[in-house]
Amino acid sequence: MKIIKEISAMQSISEYYRRIGKKIGFVPTMGFLHEGHLSLIIKAKDECDIVFTSIFVNPTQFLPGEDFKDYPRDFLRDYHLCKSSGCDYVFYPDADTMFPENYFTYVNVNVLSDKLEGMFRPGHFKGVTTIVLKLLNITKPHNIYLGQKDAQQAAVLKKMILDLNIDVNLRICDTVREENGLAMSSRNMYLSKDEKDKASVFNFVLNEAKKMILEDKIEDMNVVKQSVKNIIETKTPESSLQYIAITDNNLLEDIKDIKNYNGEVLISLAAYMGKTRLIDNILFKK
Numbered sequence: 253m254k255i256i257k258e259i260s261a262m263q264s265i266s267e268y269y270r271r272i273g274k275k276i277g278f279v280p281t282m283g284f285l286h287e288g289h290l291s292l293i294i295k296a297k298d299e300c301d302i303v304f305t306s307i308f309v310n311p312t313q314f315l316p317g318e319d320f321k322d323y324p325r326d327f328l329r330d331y332h333l334c335k336s337s338g339c340d341y342v343f344y345p346d347a348d349t350m351f352p353e354n355y356f357t358y359v360n361v362n363v364l365s366d367k368l369e370g371m372f373r374p375g376h377f378k379g380v381t382t383i384v385l386k387l388l389n390i391t392k393p394h395n396i397y398l399g400q401k402d403a404q405q406a407a408v409l410k411k412m413i414l415d416l417n418i419d420v421n422l423r424i425c426d427t428v429r430e431e432n433g434l435a436m437s438s439r440n441m442y443l444s445k446d447e448k449d450k451a452s453v454f455n456f457v458l459n460e461a462k463k464m465i466l467e468d469k470i471e472d473m474n475v476v477k478q479s480v481k482n483i484i485e486t487k488t489p490e491s492s493l494q495y496i497a498i499t500d501n502n503l504l505e506d507i508k509d510i511k512n513y514n515g516e517v518l519i520s521l522a523a524y525m526g527k528t529r530l531i532d533n534i535l536f537k538k
């Protein structure tokens with residue numbers, strides 16, 4: 253496995269593999285890899301000839317006051333994990349390489365970027381779409397692999413690919429969870445053992461909400477959301493729910509008339525466990 257730091261080198265490597273007819277899979281990450289990331293690399297290796305993984309803690313997707321400086325980084329560890337998962341090239345650029353002085357260009361998926369996470373992290377998705385578009389231009393993959401864990405990110409990037417006619421297949425892979433149901437995340441390292449145990453409540457309530465809709469046939473989504481809130485408050489007073497939303501999975505619009513809705517239902521939430529902000533979601537067919 254090779255480490256590539258320069259944009260032109262990465263582009264040449266991609267062009268070479270394309271020329272000789274190899275299928276390229278690309279997994280963008282911010283590093284501090286866990287089994288969720290590795291599942292994307294393994295899937296990419298399964299479906300493609302060559303796998304590129306990028307490791308870049310993207311400053312433009314963090315808001316002032318967020319954890320950009322503290323975000324966990326351990327390149328050596330990531331290197332070994334990438335290698336053992338079947339990655340062929342790690343693109344590991346410096347911040348100045350990606351965002352040199354006088355960098356001016358951003359891409360934004362309007363409307364979708366302002367919903368859910370966007371309400372609490374304004375500007376976050378503009379950073380995400382910009383970096384992913386840059387990475388797609390650098391790695392030129394046939395397939396890009398994203399996790400369902402970041403459902404809105406996947407929806408926003410799907411829309412960007414569609415709206416800008418980007419020639420890449422988007423593959424969205426299932427969320428990998430800890431044994432207790434907690435969605436794996438690099439940010440879980442901020443949690444104490446006790447908090448990690450208690451954070452299983454988020455996956456639990458998402459499954460409860462799904463049951464309320466599919467089995468109990470509750471039609472008022474506010475009742476479902478209130479029940480989720482109550483369960484979280486009762487079970488784990490250490491946590492606080494920031495939002496819960498029940499939407500479609502494309503435009504992320506609130507589902508008002510669930511009785512007559514026949515698409516995919518996305519229930520997403522963000523919550524604090526102690527000082528750590530976590531997100532999770534569940535996606536199912538109505």
Ligand code: AMP
Pocket residue numbers: 280281282283287288289291292397398399400401402425426427428429435436437438
């Ligand atoms: P990040 O390093 O957090 O930017 O994540 C890089 C990619 O890994 C994104 O597409 C995430 O959605 C995906 N990812 C993160 N956590 C998980 C998980 N627990 N299961 C599956 N994919 C994940």
